[in-house]
Amino acid sequence: xxxxxxxxxxxxxxxxxxxxxxxxxxxxxxxxxxxxxxxxxxxxxxxxxxxxxxxxxxxxxxxxxxxxxxxxxxxxxxxxxxxxxxxxxxxxxxxxxxxxxxxxxxxxxxxxxxxxxxxxxxxxxxxxxxxxxxxxxxxxxxxxxxxxxxxxxxxxxxxxxxxxxxxxxxxxxxxxxxxxxxxxxxxxxxxxxxxxxxxxxxxxxxxxxxxxxxxxxxxxxxxxxxxxxxxxxxxxxxxxxxxxxxxxxxxxxxxxxxxxxxxxxxxxxxxxxxxxxxxxxxxxxxxxxxxxxxxxxxxxxxxxxxxxxxxxxxxxxxxxxxxxxxxxxxxxxxxxxxxxxxxx
Ligand SMILES: NC(=O)C1=CN([C@@H]2O[C@H](COP(=O)(O)OP(=O)(O)OC[C@H]3O[C@@H](n4cnc5c(N)ncnc54)[C@H](OP(=O)(O)O)[C@@H]3O)[C@@H](O)[C@H]2O)C=CC1
Ligand SMILES: CC(=O)N[C@@H](CCC(=O)OP(=O)(O)O)C(=O)O
Numbered sequence: 001x002x003x004x005x006x007x008x009x010x011x012x013x014x015x016x017x018x019x020x021x022x023x024x025x026x027x028x029x030x031x032x033x034x035x036x037x038x039x040x041x042x043x044x045x046x047x048x049x050x051x052x053x054x055x056x057x058x059x060x061x062x063x064x065x066x067x068x069x070x071x072x073x074x075x076x077x078x079x080x081x082x083x084x085x086x087x088x089x090x091x092x093x094x095x096x097x098x099x100x101x102x103x104x105x106x107x108x109x110x111x112x113x114x115x116x117x118x119x120x121x122x123x124x125x126x127x128x129x130x131x132x133x134x135x136x137x138x139x140x141x142x143x144x145x146x147x148x149x150x151x152x153x154x155x156x157x158x159x160x161x162x163x164x165x166x167x168x169x170x171x172x173x174x175x176x177x178x179x180x181x182x183x184x185x186x187x188x189x190x191x192x193x194x195x196x197x198x199x200x201x202x203x204x205x206x207x208x209x210x211x212x213x214x215x216x217x218x219x220x221x222x223x224x225x226x227x228x229x230x231x232x233x234x235x236x237x238x239x240x241x242x243x244x245x246x247x248x249x250x251x252x253x254x255x256x257x258x259x260x261x262x263x264x265x266x267x268x269x270x271x272x273x274x275x276x277x278x279x280x281x282x283x284x285x286x287x288x289x290x291x292x293x294x295x296x297x298x299x300x301x302x303x304x305x306x307x308x309x310x311x312x313x314x315x316x317x318x319x320x321x322x323x324x325x326x327x328x329x330x331x332x333x334x335x336x337x338x339x340x341x342x343x344x
Contacts, residue, residue, distance in 0.1 A: 001329060004030035004069040006059050006076055006084065011184050012098045013075035014045050015318035017052055023322065023336030025329070028052070029068055032059040059084070066093040071328075073321055074098060077183075082120040085142055089123070094328060095142045096128065096321045102144030103127060103212055113208045128324045129216070130333070131268050132158055137327045145324060148316030149175045149231055150212040152242035155271065155291050156308035157213075159260035161221035166246035166304060168217055171227035175242040176234045178282070181312045189233065201232045238313055239282030244306045254297050257304055261295065269334055270315065270323070280309040287311060287342035289319035289334075311341075 003020065007013045008031035020026050031041055033056040041056055042049040059065060066072060066088040074081040074097040081101040088095060095102075102125040104110040107118035126136040129146040132154070137143055146154065153173045160166045179190050188194065189202075210229040217225040248257075258276055265271040270289050274280055278294035285292055288311060296305045310316050319337055326333050 001026050001070040001325075002029045002068065003027065003071045003073060003325070004032070004065050006032045006065075006072060006074045008041055008056060008075070009033040009036055009044055009184070010075045011180050011313060012317040013073075014041075014048070015313040016073055016075060016098075016321060017041070017045075017048060019314070019318050019322050019336060021051055025331055025335065026325070028054070030057055030065045032057050032065070034058060062087045063091070066091045069093050071096060071325060073325075075317075078114055079116050082118060082123070085123055086120045089120075094140070096145055096324055096328075097142070098145045098317050098321055100144070100147065100208065100212070102142050103146065104144075104215065109211050109215070113211050127216070128320065129154060130320060130323045130327060131155065131265070131271060132216070132220070134327055137324050138330070140328060143324050143328065145317070145321045147209050147212055148181055148240055148310070148312040149173075149177060149207075149209045149229070149242065150216070151316050151320060152240045152291065152308045152310045153209075153213050153229070153244055154216045156242055156244045156293055156306040157217055157246070158220050159264040160246065160257065160304060160306070161217045161225075162264060163256075163260040164221065164249065165252045165256060165260055166248055168221050168223050168225040168246070169227070170245075170247040170303075171217065171225065172245040173213060173227065173229045173242055174232075174245070175229070175240060176232040177240045177312055178236040178238045179233060180237050181240070181316075182233075195233070195235050197235065199232065199234055201230050204230050207231050236282070238286055238311050240310050240312045240316060241280070241282055242308045244308065245303055248297070248302050248304055257295060257297060261293065265293070270337075280307050282309045282311070283341075283343055285309050285311050285315070285341050287314065288339045289315045289323060289337045290341060291315050
């Protein structure tokens with residue numbers, strides 16, 4: 001398959017190149033940047049030296065890039081992918097957007113939380129969370145890859161929502177991310193003296209991942225869901241830990257919770273169930289497409305607390321995109337993704 005990466009100079013785009021390098025059935029044909037057009041990607045990312053000595057192109061002639069590619073991966077800030085999607089709507093090329101433009105079934109929800117008009121409202125798109133929407137992904141023209149915090153949170157809560165074991169309107173997601181989640185461009189809170197030896201929450205009660213988690217839990221449970229999501233920034237480069245709380249419905253025993261996780265994920269390669277009472281750790285999934293999940297039951301409060309970890313750039317972005325690509329192409333799902341996590 002010929003693939004192109006738009007926004008190859010971003011962290012998500014560069015991580016895609018790292019992963020695609022080992023993919024036996026993908027050939028990277030175009031990589032783009034608007035601010036570094038004509039430069040070699042390995043001058044901007046020296047870890048790619050000798051592996052990708054490719055020139056960055058502008059995406060101005062997106063029709064030509066689309067005509068030359070079987071798949072276009074988009075690693076651009078939100079708002080740009082929908083323009084690409086429109087420009088390529090009539091071409092056979094398929095699109096995997098790592099951003100948010102195609103994640104919402106109802107584009108008015110996107111507009112309310114992202115504060116920009118959606119300009120490709122009639123696009124047929126699917127939500128790219130592989131373990132939960134695999135069948136939709138197979139034939140999709142446009143895949144809206146799930147977000148990073150949202151992947152960790154939705155995977156943690158899905159078995160309980162699907163089996164109706166929790167009151168979905170009691171969900172609280174408390175999540176922490178490494179700073180690569182904020183992208184490569186310089187921002188004051190990510191400056192070393194501000195970040196190092198520091199720990200803080202941000203966008204409380206207004207983070208744009210809130211409606212994405214609500215959309216999935218509503219879909220999986222069949223019940224309209226409103227929840228709290230609080231993100232935090234931690235001084236590490238990669239990794240997300242989502243701690244998800246919910247009240248158990250009356251009479252739900254711990255064994256029923258165990259069975260729900262086993263039923264949904266027992267055969268999933270990339271989801272590693274650590275079991276009840278265990279403690280997942282971001283370092284155990286670093287550089288890999290795994291999501292490690294454990295759960296605890298607090299009998300005093302009758303709440304279940306699910307802990308989920310991913311690498312935000314892999315299962316939260318580029319790895320999941322390649323997993324979706326594999327599904328869409330009919331390849332074995334772990335093709336090019338079968339990495340042992342980088343420990344320590
Ligand atoms: N980082 C993460 O952990 C995750 C990121 N994502 C999503 O992936 C996408 C990329 O994120 P990330 O790689 O972190 O971001 P970065 O800030 O690291 O990279 C952004 C990329 O977009 C390009 N770009 C920026 N502005 C424009 C513009 N106006 N027109 C065209 N290209 C532009 C940049 O290229 P240029 O060289 O021209 O500046 C660069 O390649 C976002 O939608 C993000 O939400 C999804 C999940 C996780
Ligand atoms: C640490 C950090 O800043 N994280 C980003 C989320 C990561 C991202 O790029 O968002 P998507 O997963 O939706 O694409 C944020 O909070 O906005």
